Amino acid sequence: MYKAFLFFAFGLMSCLLAKAQTPTFDVQHYRFAIQLNDANDTIKGQAKVRIKFLKDVNSFQLDLVKQKGSKADSGGNASSEHVRNNKKTNNNGKGMLVSSVTEDDKAVPFIQEAEAITIKAGAANNSIHSYTIAYSGIPADGLIISTNKFGHRTFFGDNWPNRAHNWLPCADYPGDKAQVDFVVTAPDHYGVVSNGLKVEETVLPNHFKLTHWKETALLPTKVMVIGIADFAIDHPGDADGIPVYTYVFPENKDAGFKNYAVATEILPYYIKHVGPFAYKKLANVQSKTIFGGMENAGAIFYFENSTTTKGIEELMAHEIAHQWFGDAASEKNFGHVWLSEGFATYMTNLYLENKYGADTLKKRLVEDRETVFGFEKRRHTPIVDTAVKDNYMQLLNANSYQKGGWVLHMLRRKLGDQAFWNGIRNYYAKYNGGNAYTSGLQKIMEQAGGKDLKQFFQQWVYTPGHPDLGISWKYDATKGMVELMVTQKQDYLYEVPIEISIDKQLHTVSLKDRITTAQFKVAAKPTDVNADPNVNLLATFAVSEGN
Numbered sequence: 234m235y236k237a238f239l240f241f242a243f244g245l246m247s248c249l250l251a252k253a254q255t256p257t258f259d260v261q262h263y264r265f266a267i268q269l270n271d272a273n274d275t276i277k278g279q280a281k282v283r284i285k286f287l288k289d290v291n292s293f294q295l296d297l298v299k300q301k302g303s304k305a306d307s308g309g310n311a312s313s314e315h316v317r318n319n320k321k322t323n324n325n326g327k328g329m330l331v332s333s334v335t336e337d338d339k340a341v342p343f344i345q346e347a348e349a350i351t352i353k354a355g356a357a358n359n360s361i362h363s364y365t366i367a368y369s370g371i372p373a374d375g376l377i378i379s380t381n382k383f384g385h386r387t388f389f390g391d392n393w394p395n396r397a398h399n400w401l402p403c404a405d406y407p408g409d410k411a412q413v414d415f416v417v418t419a420p421d422h423y424g425v426v427s428n429g430l431k432v433e434e435t436v437l438p439n440h441f442k443l444t445h446w447k448e449t450a451l452l453p454t455k456v457m458v459i460g461i462a463d464f465a466i467d468h469p470g471d472a473d474g475i476p477v478y479t480y481v482f483p484e485n486k487d488a489g490f491k492n493y494a495v496a497t498e499i500l501p502y503y504i505k506h507v508g509p510f511a512y513k514k515l516a517n518v519q520s521k522t523i524f525g526g527m528e529n530a531g532a533i534f535y536f537e538n539s540t541t542t543k544g545i546e547e548l549m550a551h552e553i554a555h556q557w558f559g560d561a562a563s564e565k566n567f568g569h570v571w572l573s574e575g576f577a578t579y580m581t582n583l584y585l586e587n588k589y590g591a592d593t594l595k596k597r598l599v600e601d602r603e604t605v606f607g608f609e610k611r612r613h614t615p616i617v618d619t620a621v622k623d624n625y626m627q628l629l630n631a632n633s634y635q636k637g638g639w640v641l642h643m644l645r646r647k648l649g650d651q652a653f654w655n656g657i658r659n660y661y662a663k664y665n666g667g668n669a670y671t672s673g674l675q676k677i678m679e680q681a682g683g684k685d686l687k688q689f690f691q692q693w694v695y696t697p698g699h700p701d702l703g704i705s706w707k708y709d710a711t712k713g714m715v716e717l718m719v720t721q722k723q724d725y726l727y728e729v730p731i732e733i734s735i736d737k738q739l740h741t742v743s744l745k746d747r748i749t750t751a752q753f754k755v756a757a758k759p760t761d762v763n764a765d766p767n768v769n770l771l772a773t774f775a776v777s778e779g780n
């Protein structure tokens with residue numbers, strides 16, 4: 234996701250809470266049949282959910298926002314397994330009303346609560362069951378039904394972080410990944426795009442059309458999506474056999490086809506460096522997402538004016554990187570969201586470095602570093618932020634993005650390019666289709682680099698702040714030496730290398746203690762002493778000549 238356009242009040246996400254206990258079940262497959270119309274915003278859904286149970290149960294819960302004011306509204310507690318107290322979501326008669334739950338055409342009792350549906354079906358550990366949930370209502374969120382800037386009606390899914398259960402009964406957290414089919418019935422003038430491949434398009438009576446998209450890779454709900462609008466479609470090319478498509482509003486066709494075509498340069502870079510693309514096509518879609526870009530798997534959504542924006546290459550590089558990091562290899566929970574956003578940030582920097590040169594990388598790292606320091610003044614928390622339990626939008630911050638990216642940059646410098654990329658490839662290969670904690674990344678990078686990274690991860694990922702370094706230097710004319718004294722002024726002591734250039738000659742000093750000294754032979758009194766000239770350390774520096 235790209236947060237640049239995100240900063241408006243987001244009242245809907247008041248208080249979401251993930252439980253950190255062993256899940257009761259694992260969803261294997263969703264088949265969402267969704268009926269849309271032009272007369273009103275009510276959607277009719279039929280969700281067939283195939284579940285593998287991980288313990289014996291008498292009942293279980295799927296997340297789904299209930300229609301406010303409905304007869305079945307008990308007005309009671311929200312008590313979903315995955316989310317709760319999303320108070321403001323059920324408003325204005327919006328939300329979903331479940332009419333039936335069945336298994337093999339037999340009715341199954343259920344109770345609908347504010348944020349969940351409790352299905353009263355017993356199941357044994359390791360057994361697999363399929364339940365069909367019939368429901369309807371106006372989505373309070375998650376599926377944005379509106380008009381685009383040309384006044385045409387559009388429907389765009391926008392599920393991040395856990396807004397999917399506003400319109401889809403599901404296990405709405407990133408740790409439960411599943412295959413998904415979307416079977417959309419809509420007026421026949423619309424185009425429909427989704428995850429995976431289109432496997433059926435059938436004309437129905439009364440000017441309706443059925444469109445079926447199928448994704449066989451395992452996805453978290455946050456990147457499951459449908460987009461329904463009048464689209465102009467382009468196919469600017471393929472990368473490694475993966476077709477790249479552009480979906481834009483017909484009025485923006487000329488600019489959009491041109492602007493979005495850069496995706497065909499970005500996709501091969503990641504395939505070459507990280508590993509195979511996890512999906513069967515990549516569509517880049519002009520949309521009504523609330524984000525600047527949203528990395529829906531195989532169908533990335535971009536903000537409405539993205540067809541003409543100049544920053545599209547950077548935005549696309551970010552969202553396309555997410556296809557590997559976030560979508561295919563997902564964080565286990567949102568506390569580790571930097572495994573999505575930090576990766577997308579640094580992969581973008583790497584792509585741009587490769588295309589435009591090392592100075593571009595340096596310039597971006599300097600900007601990112603400033604952003605991190607600015608953020609730290611407002612919120613002094615580590616990257617893995619366990620304090621955020623109720624509003625995941627808060628995690629779209631400089632810690633997850635820029636500091637996460639910086640951690641990967643410093644890891645690259647610590648391990649060297651070859652070991653770094655080996656580690657990145659191994660991480661993707663291991664977690665493609667699954668979920669990782671930060672500890673999983675650490676282990677793989679340790680193996681790739683042959684280095685213990687405990688302290689590295691501890692200081693950069695689990696500790697807030699950064700080194701604040703005072704560097705004073707003294708020239709001793711009789712010895713022909715410069716003596717450096719580096720002081721760590723912050724409380725927590727880091728173990729880091731710092732590069733210091735003395736009249737263009739580069740030296741590396743390893744810091745660990747409060748004060749570190751080092752001597753270097755010089756030809757004459759230095760005229761130029763610089764800290765971190767190559768932008769490799771996330772720190773603040775004050776260089777002075779001592780006496």
Ligand SMILES: [Zn+2]
Pocket residue numbers: 234235236551555573574577
């Ligand atoms: Zn992102």
